[in-house]
Amino acid sequence: MSSVEFQHLAVNYGRRTVIRDFSMAVPSGSWLGLIGPNGAGKSSLLRSVAGLVKYSGDIVVDGSSLSLRSRSRRASLVAYVPQEPILPDEMTGREYVMLGRTPHIGYFGHPTKHDRAMVDDVIGRLGLDEIAPRQLGVLSGGERQRLVIARALATEAPILLLDEPTSALDIGHQQQAFELVERLRREHGLTVISAMHDLTLAGMYSDRLALMHEGSVVADGSVEAVLSAETLAEFYGVRVTVHREADGTVVVVPRREQL
Amino acid sequence: MAEQRRSITAKVLLSLLILVVVACAGAMSGPAGPDWWRIPLALLERIPGFGEGGLGISSGVTEREWSIIWDIRMPRVVLAGIVGATLSLGGASYQGVFRNPLVDPYLLGAAAGGGLGATIVITTIGSDRLDWPVDPVPLVAFVFALGTVAVTYLVGASFGGMKTSSTLVLAGVAMVSLTTAIQTFILQRNSDVVREVYNWILGRLATASWGDVVLVLPYVVLSTTVLLFHRRHLDVLRVGDEEAAALGIPVARVRLTVVVAATLGTAAVVAVSGLIGFVGLVVPHMVRLMAGSTYRVVIPLAVTVGGAFLILADIPGRTLSSPAEVPIGVVTAFIGAPFFIILLRTRQVTR
Numbered sequence: 001m002s003s004v005e006f007q008h009l010a011v012n013y014g015r016r017t018v019i020r021d022f023s024m025a026v027p028s029g030s031w032l033g034l035i036g037p038n039g040a041g042k043s044s045l046l047r048s049v050a051g052l053v054k055y056s057g058d059i060v061v062d063g064s065s066l067s068l069r070s071r072s073r074r075a076s077l078v079a080y081v082p083q084e085p086i087l088p089d090e091m092t093g094r095e096y097v098m099l100g101r102t103p104h105i106g107y108f109g110h111p112t113k114h115d116r117a118m119v120d121d122v123i124g125r126l127g128l129d130e131i132a133p134r135q136l137g138v139l140s141g142g143e144r145q146r147l148v149i150a151r152a153l154a155t156e157a158p159i160l161l162l163d164e165p166t167s168a169l170d171i172g173h174q175q176q177a178f179e180l181v182e183r184l185r186r187e188h189g190l191t192v193i194s195a196m197h198d199l200t201l202a203g204m205y206s207d208r209l210a211l212m213h214e215g216s217v218v219a220d221g222s223v224e225a226v227l228s229a230e231t232l233a234e235f236y237g238v239r240v241t242v243h244r245e246a247d248g249t250v251v252v253v254p255r256r257e258q259l
Numbered sequence: 260m261a262e263q264r265r266s267i268t269a270k271v272l273l274s275l276l277i278l279v280v281v282a283c284a285g286a287m288s289g290p291a292g293p294d295w296w297r298i299p300l301a302l303l304e305r306i307p308g309f310g311e312g313g314l315g316i317s318s319g320v321t322e323r324e325w326s327i328i329w330d331i332r333m334p335r336v337v338l339a340g341i342v343g344a345t346l347s348l349g350g351a352s353y354q355g356v357f358r359n360p361l362v363d364p365y366l367l368g369a370a371a372g373g374g375l376g377a378t379i380v381i382t383t384i385g386s387d388r389l390d391w392p393v394d395p396v397p398l399v400a401f402v403f404a405l406g407t408v409a410v411t412y413l414v415g416a417s418f419g420g421m422k423t424s425s426t427l428v429l430a431g432v433a434m435v436s437l438t439t440a441i442q443t444f445i446l447q448r449n450s451d452v453v454r455e456v457y458n459w460i461l462g463r464l465a466t467a468s469w470g471d472v473v474l475v476l477p478y479v480v481l482s483t484t485v486l487l488f489h490r491r492h493l494d495v496l497r498v499g500d501e502e503a504a505a506l507g508i509p510v511a512r513v514r515l516t517v518v519v520a521a522t523l524g525t526a527a528v529v530a531v532s533g534l535i536g537f538v539g540l541v542v543p544h545m546v547r548l549m550a551g552s553t554y555r556v557v558i559p560l561a562v563t564v565g566g567a568f569l570i571l572a573d574i575p576g577r578t579l580s581s582p583a584e585v586p587i588g589v590v591t592a593f594i595g596a597p598f599f600i601i602l603l604r605t606r607q608v609t610r
Contacts, residue, residue, distance in 0.1 A: 050505045075507030086499040090552035102506040
């Protein structure tokens, strides 16, 4: 259970500003969805939380600044799933999940009995027993995605960062992956911050949405407030229809320009 | 996992056994010397507690024969083992930190630099050096090998900031071309020593003495120890710099440490044995094909299998065309390439 607070976060790549003055509080156990067109700064925001890019301003987790933590302490607080994770073909699923224990193993240390038990537990709970002994190169996209989530879970980090986690999956596997993250969020009280392309899925799983454009937040709040046809037209440059289903689900449907 | 750890231990022990057997075979072959079967006994009887007054093993080897075993064959076998182990360990480590299977330990210029150093000594001092108390060739080759890699690293780091390993690889390509060009230039103006330099470049173990072993041992031990301690980091690096960093691994520092350690060992063995190709590139892949790809097993097995491989390759090198020698670098490729192709083929069929 950990809250995340961004305080005037700014990221520059050379002279180009990719995030400007981003401030937001993400309550413990909630799911923040980051949406916005390509190049809006969603990935950079996640990468700054993971400690992969330099930033100014501050990211505060449970009241203390992330930049004050050691590299491995930070890694044990924040699990990061990149857009295109690298899965070495020859590595077994189990070895891959074991990599998630890295933040808990000392520089010259090796996995202990506790680490191995933890990995077994994660593999069991995610139903990966059959996949675990096999090599990553022979697995399907959906199986690989579940292993990536398993590795993130094995870090025992209370904060989970997902960068377009399902962009390579078909619609069924997309849903399975998000259902899995949602289940884990409820079971473990994870705080989830995810960048998402699919606006309907973003609306279904997020407690709160932040629409980013050229490094700034241009709309944030509840799903209903952010996913409006006018806002999306303005920042994505698309014509969409926004439907509201009876159960409260918001559905975003793109429309043809020429009829 | 517990099973996996036991299986790794079993593989390492098995490969150690093979190394000992191959080393005995190495000591048993060669011209002159006692009957081949007396040699393991002669070695055993000198271990305290095995010979007279202990188990009573007696080989019946004369003092003169023992001198052939101990002063001529054993240093050569031990040096071949050390050189093979270090090159293949260096190759495995380089392949790990650069995440590139086509990399060998000469990538950043250790071999080209060593070759340039040797060329300079041979052309400037020439045969006068035979009167010197210490042969300057290995020392200068060692310094040049380390110096070249250091320059490669500085050049690569100043452009790429160590964020990507590809700038380092490109800097290595540039430095290798540069040093090789300088070497060719020097050779072209001193064509009388081409043959001597060429012999050095082909690699040799023929003149091995215990002095060579003592010379390289400190660097090799240091290098091997450091690399063995980093085998888990190499496994984490397999998922890429970015994810490794997100998992809390200090990527740039690990890469620098591994490169320095592997280079130190490589430079030391290049200095005493010249440029022996193939071992550093292919033995790590043989290990992967036979024992699996995790660096927890690749790193220790690269040491034992690499050592055994070069000792084995050295046997036909000195017996086939005796008393002349086939250069060891030629034999490694000659034995290694077909074996590797067969291994690749059978593995693909079984998969």
